[in-house]
Amino acid sequence: MPTLVIVPAYNEEDSIEATIDELIAKAPELDYVIVNDGSRDRTREICERRSYNVVSHPVNLGLAGAFQTGMKYAMRHGYDRAIQFDADGQHMPTFISDLVDVMIDDNADIVIGSRFVTEPKPSSLRMLGSNMISAIIALTTGTKINDPTSGMRLYNRRMIKEFATRGDLSPEPDTLAFLIRKKSAHVSEVQVSMRERMAGESYLTLSKSISYMATAFASILFAQWFRR
């Protein structure tokens, strides 16, 4: 089986239609599944009206739970590769085939759609956070990842199985560090461009950013050593 595009969606009524229509138009060869994570808006209704392929949670589990449902779907249907793809229009479907090509060429377990392989990182507070996470991942794994916070990541069958069967993996940078160190995952990066989000609000408020960084640090520098 080819590649599955996993689109977690929580309250994405303003962007889901455009995102999926673009995905179908630009990458018709790919299968996709939308994981509607207990949205309270019209996301589910829109998906059903347009007869998109959608799996709906009865309650909200959060991104990690929604992405894991996608991975379980990929495993049940025997896909070789699965990619996380944002519902808000930030990710561009034309780059998916680049990621797949690199996965095959490099024999990689994970390929990250990275904003900063050939392009330089802008200097902002957000990128300072990104650099700090890069630094601690490099420190603990010896692997340099330019864009650890990119949400566009392609996983192979072995990684799909890890995500689908374990309860403690979230699609976050600390999981990358864990998979590299403890599951000897080989990670490649591909330059992609991303758009500003079409609709909705960024989830990165100040307090959330701080707790995001604290979790990443605690997980990579401490918890990782005890996980198996």
Added chain:
Amino acid sequence: MATTLRILLIVSALMVTAFVARRIRKGQFSVGDSLFWLILSFSILLSAIFPGVPIALSQMLGITSPSNFVFLVVIALLLIREFTLQMSLSQLRSKLTTLVQEMALDEHGPEGR
């Protein structure tokens, strides 16, 4: 240990026991859940009736006031309780996640796309 504290301890121990007994009668508390509270109220009762026990123990540990020893024990018990509660909360959360996911996937049906 002051008489007032002893009376307070006895009253609270009896109240805890009464609350637990009522919950058990209504079927809102399993016997396993109630065990912690019964043992707790029993030890509070014991130390209030026989203050010699906490006094001896606090002298052994070098704590000047036996009431401080009682507080210390209660705080330690609460922390242990908090920890086990958090653990069972984590387990419940992961079970709930699995349930929701399997339910959603089963409802979607076996056909791929």
